[in-house]
Every structure is written in structure tokens, then in C-alpha cells.
Amino acid sequence: MIGDAISHAVLPGIAVAYWLSQSRSSIWMFLGAATVGVLATILIELLRKRLKVQSDASIGMTFTTLFAIGVVMITFWSDSVDLDQECVLYGEIAYVPFDVWMFHGQNMGPKALWASGILLCSIVVYLLFGYKGLKMTSFNEDYAAVLGIGVGAWNLSLMSMVSLTTVVSFESVGAILVVALIVAPAATAYLLVEKLGSMLLLSAAFALIGSLGGYTLSKVLETSIAGTIASTLGALFLLVLLGKTVVSKQINTYGLEGEKV
């Protein structure tokens, strides 16, 4: 849920970055978004730990207020900032192929492709180097702290990765649907396996099936690409959940060997 909150909360950062740099250059956007993302995380923790606000409510309060500030900024600077609320909500993946990166006069392909590619590589590198620290802090913070692992630093780096992913994906799929991409494959995988390693691989597989299947479906039905991908991911989750419920019911009734118990 914190990922969802951050994807909304970064809006004022993006707006300010647009306004200051007068460009859609990803690096500025990321800096703005990362700053506000970290601020939002700190604010949420402050509300929760120091002021004893319910954790749900501290997330909700923070991201809505920041998002509202972002919307007002965008409206205020609407003459100079080429960004609107709808783009934030659903993204513009259909326009991605037209926004190409020109390098020395050569067409290098869509910018978003490059950005996402670099993102993917950095996430893989981050995982390779940080796997153990992340694993420890995700499963047992106290134990990790006892072992001398910098829990705060790991959480902060994970949050920054989430912000980075959000910012890069957000122009393509929008702030809400990026949440589907972050949550749904992992949740589906978690229904089936328990080991972190297999969960990572399986969730990547589900994400691939969901996005390829969703994209194909959207071409056939002529519907919104991002929306269809999110729906496909949701349907995938539902399918696995139902399948699992049916199977476990059968096991309960008949036992593992198929005999009625």
C-alpha cells in the first residue's frame, strides 16, 4: 500500500521539476519525485510512530494532501507545464512509440523503452547485490538489526527503488495502474509458493504473461492498453485463487491420494 501512496504523493515533486526545468526530461522528474517520495515516507513514519496515528490513516492523510497540492500546482502552472491530471491517472502508453530518443540525428527508438530498460537492469543489479539484506529486513527487521544490518538504509533504498519504478512507469501506465503491476504478480505468486527466490521468478513470469496477454487482448478489443493489462493481471490472480480454492477443497474432501476421507 505504501507503494500506491508514494506513486500519488510524488506528484508535487514532478510538477515542481517540470516547472523548474521546463522539460519532460526523466532525470529531473526522478529527482523531484524521489525527493518528495522520501519526504512522504518520513512523514508517514513520523505520524505513525511519534503521533500514534493509525498506520492506514497516516498513509491516507499524507498521500492525499500531497496529491492535492500537486494537482493545484499543475493547474496553477498549466500554461507552462505540459502535464494533466488525466495523464497522471491513466498514462499514455499508446503515445510511447512516438516519443523517440534522437541521438546524433539517429532514431534510437522510444525513450520510454530506454528508460524502462535501464530501470530493469538497475533493479536486477540491486537485487543481485542486495538480495540478502532485503531478505533479512523484509522477514525479520528486529533480527536483521541485531545482526548489524542497516535496516533503515535498506528500507530507504527499497522505497527509493519503488519511487524510481513508479516515476519511470507512470508516464506510460499512470499512477494507479503501476500499482497493479507492482502488487498483482507478487500476490499471485505468493498464493502458490512460499520461497522468496521462486516467488520472485514466478511473479516476473506472471507479470510477463499479464502484460503480453493484456496487450494482445487490448489490440483485439481495441481498448486501453494499461487498463487491459491491469485487468488481465487481476483476472490471473482471480483464476489462481479460484483454482487453489477448488483444489484445496478437493484435498480436504478426498485426501491427497484421492480416497474419500
Next chain:
Amino acid sequence: MDPIFLKVVVGTTLLASSSAVVGTFSYLKGQSLVGDAIAHALLPGVVLAFMLGDGKNPAYLILGALVSGLIAHYGIAFIQNRTKLKSDTAVSLVLSTFFGFGIMLMSVVQQRGQGQQAGLERYLLGKAAAITMLDVYTFSALALVLLLGVALFYKGFQLMTFNEDFAHAIGLPVGLIRVTFTVLTVLAVTIGIQTVGVVLMAALLITPAAAARAWTKSLPQMIVLAAVFSAISAVLGTLISSAITKMPTGPWIVIILGLIGFTSLFIAPEKGWLFKRKRALENRSKINRENIMKLMYRQEEKRGKGNKLTSPQILSIRAMRDEALRVGLKDLKKRLWIIEHIDGFTLTDLGRMEGRRVVRLHRLWELYLTERLGMAPDHIHPQAETMEHVITPEIEALLIKELGMPQRDPHKSLIPYENE
């Protein structure tokens, strides 16, 4: 006054305050973000209703939203109860995939060129400024239903929020109460979303409740306060957005709400940050004072009444920050507990009494730890260092009674009483 402005103010105020009433209960249940999920999950229902109906009748859309919201709510509950997924994962999952499905359906509407999408748009971005007279009537009716529902089920909601098992045990129809609450929440979201849009809806539910909680502990007061905060934000937000051209109303309402919320959490008595901070500081200076008094009294015990101590001498006996000692001595002088001479500080009678009190508590507690809890005499000093600042006169009397007015502590030091 401008009739359009008035209409918007009445509409937004009704919406915001009825959401705040429902939000108070979900805040106390710790389920604030379920409202956020429902807000997003309404979309497919609304769009389907738009496609099937003629799209102009707001009642159709509200019905669609209601159905969709209920499905989402039960979907979240199902995932939370039947799988090992964390509850916030269930919320995000339903939120994002339902919303995605809504966007997908919406693109179908755009394909078909069904037109008049204004009715749909308001479910996404909120169109407070475009409130019509029909809307005001609809909202008033819904707000009335909400308030009536809360009034009728007040006892049930209260019990469900604080102790569901107890509600079960005394034979309340918990299932019915829960369904009613869900319907009311979905209703509140359905109407609220049309002012502030899908993303900001959560603010109308959560922020007033969190702000009100900072000021009061009582549920009825909290409900009223939350509604008042929302009403103020609605009026101010509408005022600001009408004063500046092109300014959206919804976000301004949410910003004002956020301002009220964060300020409340900052300044409110008892629970607010400022208050807690002040109390911590007071506590620290009290401990500091008591430590200096204790030290000076013990030096008098060793060297006789009227013994003079300079600051460096105090620092050589007890390690403390120079600044803390300076502030502490100044405070003690003002209280007339010590007198400053050219060559050091001495205790006054008042100060001696205070020092004696702290030393007495320290030694009584040490004795209690060894006598009654069987702790070793070399392990008790640190505990006594803490407890001497905490023990009240009532506990002191009980300790003296329990230990039979003892004369010496475990280290054979005299326990000083006041009548000596």
C-alpha cells in the same frame, strides 16, 4: 450571494461532512484505506451503468457504483480471510485491478463515441464546480440517508468498531450491522467522489477523523468534530477555488483538510506533538533538578550541614552536561532551594527537604528490591536511580508501611525522614 457559489458550497459541505461521519468509524476500526480502494473500484460499475443506461441519469450511475463498490468490498474481505496475503496487499490489489478494468471499459465507451462523458469524468476527477440543482437534491437525500443510518445503528456501529466479539456475545445482529456499515461506506464514497475525484476521496474519509481524534477521545464528539472540520474545509476550499480562476475545488478542499489535520496533530492538547514535547522537556528538567538536589544532600551528609559546592565540584561527582547543570542551578536558585555564594552553592531548608526526599525514595526502593524481591544489593542502584523520580507520595507512604519504617538501606546508609 452568488447562487451558483451557494449551490456548490451546500453540495460540497453535505458531501464532505457525511463522508467524515462514516470515515470516523472506519478510522477507529483501522480500515481507513478500504474507503480508498472502494473509491477506485467504483469505476467499472459506473462505466457499465453508463453503457447500459442512457448515461444521463445520475441515479443509474450511483446504482452501478454501489454494486461495484460492494463487490470490491467483499472481494477484499475474501482475500483477507481466505489467503495469507497481507490485508494492505488485498486492498492495493483490488483497488488497482478494478480501476484498470474501469479504464478498459471506459476506452470502450470512447471507441463507441457514446458522448456525454461528463457524467463519467466526474467520477474520476471530481467536478465540484459543476454541481447542479439536481445534484444538490440527490446529495441532500443521500446525506440524510447516511446520517439516519448512522443514527439508527449508532449503538451497533459503536460496538462493532470497538469490540465485535462482545457485540456477538450480547446477541446483536453483527452480520446485519456490518452489511449496513458497508453499504453506508460505499454510499458515502459514491457521492463524495463526485466532488474530489477518485484519488482524493480517501482524504474526505480519513483526514477529518484523524484530526478529530487528536482533540477528543469520545466517539460522539469525534463524529461531530470530524463533520465540522469537513464542513469548514468544504466552505474554504470552495471560496478559494472561486476566487482564483481555473482552480479546482476538490483539491483545495483536501489541502485545507490536510492543513487542519496536520495542525491538529501538531498542537492538540494531550495527543499533539507540541504537548508531548513540552511534557518530555518538563520531565527532563524535573529529573535534572532532583539529581542535583540529591547530590547536594548527600554531600551534606558526608561533610556536614552548610557544605559549599562549586559547579566543577558537582561535575566531578556526577557526570552531566555543563549546559544541563547551568540551567538546573539557575532553576533551583529561582525556586529558593539553593543559595549562591562567592565560593559555591549551599542548600536552603526547602532545598534540603527536597534532596532528603529524593535520597529517601532512592534508599527505600533499594531496600524494597532486596527485601521483597530478593535482588542482590549490587544490582539495585540503577533501578533506584529511575524510580526515585517516579514514586508518588502515596506509593512512598505504602513503601514505608510495607517495610515498617526502616532505618537503614541495604548499603547501611541511614534513610532520612522528615521529622529528624
